[in-house]
Amino acid sequence: MRGSLSLRAGLLSVLIFAAFIGAWQFATMPTTGAAGDVDPEYAALVSGAAAQGAKSAFPTPADVGATIWGHLKDPFYVRGANDQGVGVQLAYSLGRVLLGYLLAAAVATPLGFLIGMSPLVYRALDPFIQVLKPISPLAWMPLALYTIKDSGISAIFVIFICSLWPMLINTAFGVASVRKEWLNVAATLEVGALRKAFLVILPAAAPTIMTGMRISIGIAWLVIVAAEMLVGGTGIGYFVWNEWNNLSIGNIITAILLIGLVGMALDVALGRAARLVAYRE
Amino acid sequence: MTKPLISIEALARRYPARGGGETTIFENVWLPIQKGEFVCLIGHSGCGKTTILNVLAGLDQPSGGAVIVDGREISGPSLDRAVIFQGHSLLPWMTVIGNIAFAVTSRHPEWGREKVRAHCQKYIDVVHLTGSEHKKPAELSGGMKQRVGIARALAIEPKMLLMDEPFSALDALTRGSLQDEVRRICTETEQTVFMITHDIDEAMLLADKIVLMTNGPGAKIAEIVENTLPKDRRPATMHKHANYYALRNHLLDFLVTRSKNFAAEIEGKPYDPRKPPVVRPGAKPVGVETLADDGSPRSAAIA
Numbered sequence: 001m002r003g004s005l006s007l008r009a010g011l012l013s014v015l016i017f018a019a020f021i022g023a024w025q026f027a028t029m030p031t032t033g034a035a036g037d038v039d040p041e042y043a044a045l046v047s048g049a050a051a052q053g054a055k056s057a058f059p060t061p062a063d064v065g066a067t068i069w070g071h072l073k074d075p076f077y078v079r080g081a082n083d084q085g086v087g088v089q090l091a092y093s094l095g096r097v098l099l100g101y102l103l104a105a106a107v108a109t110p111l112g113f114l115i116g117m118s119p120l121v122y123r124a125l126d127p128f129i130q131v132l133k134p135i136s137p138l139a140w141m142p143l144a145l146y147t148i149k150d151s152g153i154s155a156i157f158v159i160f161i162c163s164l165w166p167m168l169i170n171t172a173f174g175v176a177s178v179r180k181e182w183l184n185v186a187a188t189l190e191v192g193a194l195r196k197a198f199l200v201i202l203p204a205a206a207p208t209i210m211t212g213m214r215i216s217i218g219i220a221w222l223v224i225v226a227a228e229m230l231v232g233g234t235g236i237g238y239f240v241w242n243e244w245n246n247l248s249i250g251n252i253i254t255a256i257l258l259i260g261l262v263g264m265a266l267d268v269a270l271g272r273a274a275r276l277v278a279y280r281e
Numbered sequence: 282m283t284k285p286l287i288s289i290e291a292l293a294r295r296y297p298a299r300g301g302g303e304t305t306i307f308e309n310v311w312l313p314i315q316k317g318e319f320v321c322l323i324g325h326s327g328c329g330k331t332t333i334l335n336v337l338a339g340l341d342q343p344s345g346g347a348v349i350v351d352g353r354e355i356s357g358p359s360l361d362r363a364v365i366f367q368g369h370s371l372l373p374w375m376t377v378i379g380n381i382a383f384a385v386t387s388r389h390p391e392w393g394r395e396k397v398r399a400h401c402q403k404y405i406d407v408v409h410l411t412g413s414e415h416k417k418p419a420e421l422s423g424g425m426k427q428r429v430g431i432a433r434a435l436a437i438e439p440k441m442l443l444m445d446e447p448f449s450a451l452d453a454l455t456r457g458s459l460q461d462e463v464r465r466i467c468t469e470t471e472q473t474v475f476m477i478t479h480d481i482d483e484a485m486l487l488a489d490k491i492v493l494m495t496n497g498p499g500a501k502i503a504e505i506v507e508n509t510l511p512k513d514r515r516p517a518t519m520h521k522h523a524n525y526y527a528l529r530n531h532l533l534d535f536l537v538t539r540s541k542n543f544a545a546e547i548e549g550k551p552y553d554p555r556k557p558p559v560v561r562p563g564a565k566p567v568g569v570e571t572l573a574d575d576g577s578p579r580s581a582a583i584a
Contacts, residue, residue, distance in 0.1 A: 181370040184340055187358040189387040189437070199383065203374045279374040280419035 021061045028060045059250045067250035068257070082242065084234070090258060092234040096152075096227075097220045097266075100159025105213065108164050112171025112212075113197070116205070122172065129169065137162035137223050141230055151231035155224070162223045163216040170212025174205030206277035214270040221263045285313035286350070286473055287337070287441060293345035294332050306332065307500035308345065309554040312492060314441075317471040321484040323532065324494030325540060330477045334445050337475060338364045350440075360388050363439035365447045369426035371418040371433075378405065378414040381433045388437040404432040407466060424455035431463065435470075442467070444476040448483065457516055460486055468512070481532045485525075486516055493535050495543040503543050504558045506531065523564035531562040 059067070075087025115122050137158045144154035178201050186196045228237025236255055243251035293308035307329040314320050324330050335341035337348055339358035347354045350361070371380050381401040386392065392400070405414055408428040418426055427447060434442055447463075448456040464487050467474055478484050484491045491506040509524040519525060539546060 179370075181366055181368060182372060184338075184364070184366070185370050185372065187340060188338055188360075188362070188364045189384050190358060190360050191387050195387075200372065203372070206374075277374075280417065281373045 024061050028058050059253070064250050064253050068254045071251075071254050081233075086236070086239065086254065086258060089234060089236045089239040089255075090262060093224050093228060093236040094262065096156050096235065097159055097217075097224050100156040101163045101217060101220050103156075104160045104163035104216065105167055107160075108167035108212075109171055109209065112168045112209070113175050113201075115168070115172040116175025117201075119176075122176065129165070133165045133169070137219075138226055138230065141227065145231075151233060155227045155231050155235075158227045159220045159224060163220045166215040166219065167209070167212040170215070171205065171209045174208025174212075175201055177208075178204040203277070203279070207274065207279070210270070210274035210277055214267065214274060217266050217270050218263065221259075221266055225259060283315065286316040286318075287475075288313045288349040289333070289337070289346070290349060291346035292333065292336065292343050292348070294329055294336075295344040305499050306497050307494070310346070310502055311555045311557075312502060312505075314473060314475060316473055319467055319472075319474045319476070319487055319489045320492060321476050321478055321488035321490070322492045322494060323478060323481070323484055323536065324500065325479065325496050325536070328494045328497040328500035328540075330494065331445055334364075334443055334475065334477050337441075338362055338443050340364075360437055361440040363434035363437055363442055365427075365430050365434045365442065365444045367445045367447065367449060369418070369423075369430045371426060371429055373418050376415045376417055377410060377421070377429050378402070380418070380429055381405065381436050384433045384437050401432075401436060404436040407435065408432045408462065422455075423451050424459055427451060427459060431459075431466075435466065435472075440473065442472050442474045444474065446477055446479070449478075449480070456483075461516055463487065479536075481529060481536070482516075484532065485510060485528060486514060486519065491532065493532070493540070496540050499544075501543075501554055502557045503535065503539065504560050507559060507561045509561050509563050524562070527562040527564050531560065 071086045075085045075090075077083075077085040078088060115125055140158055140161050141154060144157045145151065148154050148157060182200055182204055183196075186200045191200070224235065225237035225240065228235035229241045232238050232241070236259055240252055240255045240259075243249075243255065289310055289312040292310040294306040295303040295308070296306065298304040306327075310333065312320075322330050322333065332341055332343075336343050337355075339355055339362065349355075355362075372383065375383060378398070378401050381404060382397050385397050385400050389397070389400075402414070405411060408431050410425060410428050410432065413421065413425065418429065421429070427450075430447070448459055451459065460483055466472070467487075474487075476484075476487065485508065489508055491508065493503045493506060494500050495503050506528070509528055510519055510522050514522070
């Protein structure tokens with residue numbers, strides 16, 4: 001019965017996908033009608049064929065398929081600063097995300113541990129966290145650019161700051177809510193502070209900490225696209241912006257699809273890691 | 282009388298009451314526990330049983346009084362006093378042997394891996410969990426989890442075992458067999474035990490002395506009942522002993538009526554909280570004569 005359910009679900013997925021492609025194909029079919037139904041301002045903006053209505057500037061599924069295939073055939077070429085393969089751009093983005101994310105983890109985990117262990121520190125830092133947490137990470141960008149004076153590092157800083165909060169808050173929460181009876185076990189066994197931290201509190205809080213890490217990587221991947229649009233140079237966000245300027249919608253769709261796939265891969269990876277530290281009570 | 286292993290002296294616990302003042306949960310609790318003795322504390326919920334046990338374990342601070350071990354007041358938890366918690370409180374990310382090894386390496390940090398393993402295995406065998414060493418607690422039944430808790434406590438070879446209603450979460454069948462095993466283990470190892478329960482049959486099977494506590498607030502030790510059943514009692518046969526019903530009825534009467542009305546009962550009578558009356562309910566006499574401290578017979582009323 002379970003096999004048949006996943007089979008039916010798969011079938012439905014394929015149907016939905018086919019319907020979506022069909023609708024897309026239908027909507028982008030070349031029209032033979034007059035150019036009158038195109039907004040003149042838009043026509044001026046996009047010019048060319050689209051303005052005449054002969055063919056929409058929006059590519060058909062087949063066009064996009066061909067574009068994607070083109071990118072996938074040769075993802076890692078480098079032909080000058082403004083013409084690099086989509087794989088290279090993704091690698092730049094991933095590198096920034098991972099660097100900022102790992103830095104954030106290196107700060108958030110020990111700090112969260114400290115906050116979780118001490119009600120005093122928890123209360124003292126709480127107002128700062130509450131104010132800093134809701135700030136859009138991009139709002140830090142000008143400040144980062146001004147102080148760091150390097151756009152690449154500024155992008156990494158933005159990733160750092162947006163990944164920090166979920167990890168910090170979840171670590172502190174996980175550590176603070178370790179079951180009292182487990183701490184009592186450690187206490188009656190006269191377990192030392194370090195041993196208690198690594199053998200009792202850390203494993204007990206690990207699932208909560210991993211949840212924070214999973215939220216963080218998702219946010220970091222969301223933010224990197226916007227950050228790279230701002231700082232430019234390299235990265236998948238810059239690629240999207242560049243292709244918008246080229247009005248290459250096929251390339252934009254390719255990038256959007258790849259961003260989604262990489263984001264999913266990151267989430268799956270963190271999900272796997274979370275399963276490693278999970279325990280059943 | 283030999284010097285007790287552990288001595289509870291003038292222990293009290295008070296909470297600030299709403300609207301000022303204090304609520305006294307219990308006060309003036311005195312209790313010596315001799316080496317090798319199995320002492321059961323019986324009382325209704327709210328009389329502070331668990332607080333007393335937690336103070337003994339070093340996990341809680343009393344509002345007054347002290348617990349003396351080896352002539353010194355205890356200041357915190359110690360490996361000499363192992364606790365078997367009400368919920369099994371195993372660390373769920375460790376295996377059975379991992380949980381026990383965690384305790385053993387806390388006790389003997391200098392031991393090698395193989396020595397720790399062999400020591401753990403010995404206690405896993407004692408509680409009949411051979412074959413389940415590498416299971417996680419979630420894969421075990423309630424009774425098996427509690428066995429691991431018992432093995433963990435025994436493996437550190439404590440001077441004293443503290444048990445907080447260790448069998449209350451188990452079904453009747455499992456409880457019976459586990460009680461019998463605990464009795465066997467504790468008799469064989471001459472383990473000193475302090476246990477909390479509100480199960481009369483459990484107390485009669487396991488305890489040498491049953492300490493009766495009145496209802497809180499203001500709870501105190503009403504009397505200490507010495508178990509008059511033979512030392513080799515078994516759950517299957519102990520109800521056939523002549524003293525069984527006298528003992529059981531005495532405990533039941535206390536829990537049902539006397540625990541509530543104890544204050545009225547002792548009014549005008551000599552009651553020394555430092556030396557509560559000791560009672561030995563038996564088959565023959567209806568009112569049991571006990572010796573007071575001055576040696577003169579004193580009647581402990583049995584309602």
